[in-house]
Amino acid sequence: MNTQPSIVFEKVSKRYYIGKRHVFAQQLLPEFIQRRLAQRSTVDELWALQDVSLEVHPGEALGLIGSNGSGKTTTLSILAGITAVTHGSVAVSGRVGALIQLGAGFHPELTGRENIYLNASILGLKRAEVDRIYDEIVEFAELEKFMDTPVKRYSSGMYARLGFSVAIHIKPDILLVDEVLSVGDMNFQSKCQQRMRKMMSDRIAVVFVSHNLPSVQGLCDRVVWLDRGKIRASGKTSDVVAQYMDAMNDRALSTRNSDYFGTRWGSGDVTLTKVDLIDQNNQITKKLNYRDTATVRIEYQINKSLPGVIFRLWIQDVTTGVIVTSADSIRGEKIGDFGKRGVVEFIFPNLPLRPRNYSLSVVAVSTDLLIPYDRWGSVITFTVSSSNIERESGYVHGQQDLVEIPYQVRTYRCD
């Protein structure tokens, strides 16, 4: 791209002081005293960003991903002029429309209408200019009935809708969007995505922060992955997202015996000795390709004479916890049919899961489903990779769904 970048971040670092009140008070003192005090203790420092360099050009969307506390919101705050960098330099050219952590800077006591005017005038618009765009703002936010209600009575979705609508209608040159879309409903989310794409074609630069990887993939040309204030990876969206998902996957696995993942409990009458995910090449894996055939192999040991046992598994979306699907072994099987030790395999031909992170949980339970013998939550966390997805015809980037149900399309002409 041969244009002037809209945003240039050069070796930006940002330090926060955390915790104690006297640390804030120090900032009131002249700098030479501050420096003296800083030498004495460095315990209350937190580097939210370290040596971060990035550029965004007009018409381009940059995605910021990373876990909580990785510095995404700090980056946006710096871009919006809310806070200053500690080291490095920032250049932002053009008007910035920003939505940081839900609120676009609304005053809770004021009505929606008053807030539109207030917000727009904070962003530097004249009253007459706001008059012109007022109806569009309200219409886009779908809040016609609530304009005279104080925004403190708004739901978080309404709040985000109004904030987003104001931010895009003030004719920004740069749009900063922080996780707001996740509180809106699906319709609104896709409406926002469409609008952002249109704005990008009007040469507006977008910085988009989200935990929702499909929407990052759907919108962004490039992605920067922040990890504890540093750039872990940056580049083409599909590459960085794939790396990120791998890392999340590994982390989930390494913590699977902790309280959060892999809670395991049960009566102990049956022990699940081993659970594996196997791909179509018969390899144990944590990573499947889209529409691969997958097999879950469960090895067990029965410790007591039982009337029967049911094996059940379920697959959850890691981000949302939504149960995507579940499967049962045939009910009422006699214990003899299983043997003291054995293997149960669940085979999923052309596993119709969208590219995301999933967790697999397994339970051996009594035939009346009342007594779990061995329940092993999130025993495996696996990724459905998008690497082979471009070749698949049925997949559209940015889709939010988890599962693909086979379907056919018919068309008829009626003219």
Place this chain on the structure above:
Amino acid sequence: MDKQLSIGQKNTLVQKVKILVHYRELIINWAIRDIRSRYRQSFMGMGWLLIQPVFQIIIVSVIFGYFIKVPSEGMPYPIFYFAAMMPWMLFQGMISSAVPSVLNNMALVSKIYFPREILPLASILARFFDFLISLGIYFVLMMVYKVPLQITLVLIPVLLILQTILALGISLLGAAVSVFVRDISFAIPLVMQLWMYATPVIYPLDLVPEQWRWLYLLNPMAGVIDSYRRILLYGEWPDLIYLASAAFTSLVLCLFGYWYFKKLEITMADVL
């Protein structure tokens, strides 16, 4: 001006003021909102703007004018008192609403950029509305006590500008510091009370012994309040030396306050 926003730290004073002018509409809207919201939730509403001063005149006049018999330079005590109390209330109101103005709007400050001095500035502007009401009460009092109005009252705007500059300086300092040290918000009412007693509001300037008067007049409000009495009640010109020294102090404080405020501005959002 949008370009300037990004490099806000490095702007010169003139540029900073220019940006502020660009935001004039916001300042005025914010001030109007301040006036509206202050009394919105109360039953008496704007009525409080009348009730408060009227009761204060009655109480102070009974105690200081009637019981203690503070000298009032030949004027009826209520008028003597109110001519000074009116500008003092304005001054005190400006400071006590402007100092916590940034802290009270942290939700906004942490979400969106605008020149933060707009908040104290708007709070200060909003107080002129109260002053207009007091001015109405003043005219009524003058009629009730049949004291003739003086032509010198056209000088009111000069004094108003002077005391606003002073209030602005103190408010900017107080508002900036109180974000970092919240104790300021608690100290302000106390400080303002002490300051009032160090200013000729309930007593005349003459009551201060001659040899201490130079020290007393280091308080810029002393000169301002005394000048109000002269132009409102006696048709005299204000003492130019008093005023000049008050103007000097106010201007220095205001410039320092603005510089200090702008220096701290960018770190305000980091305090949560």
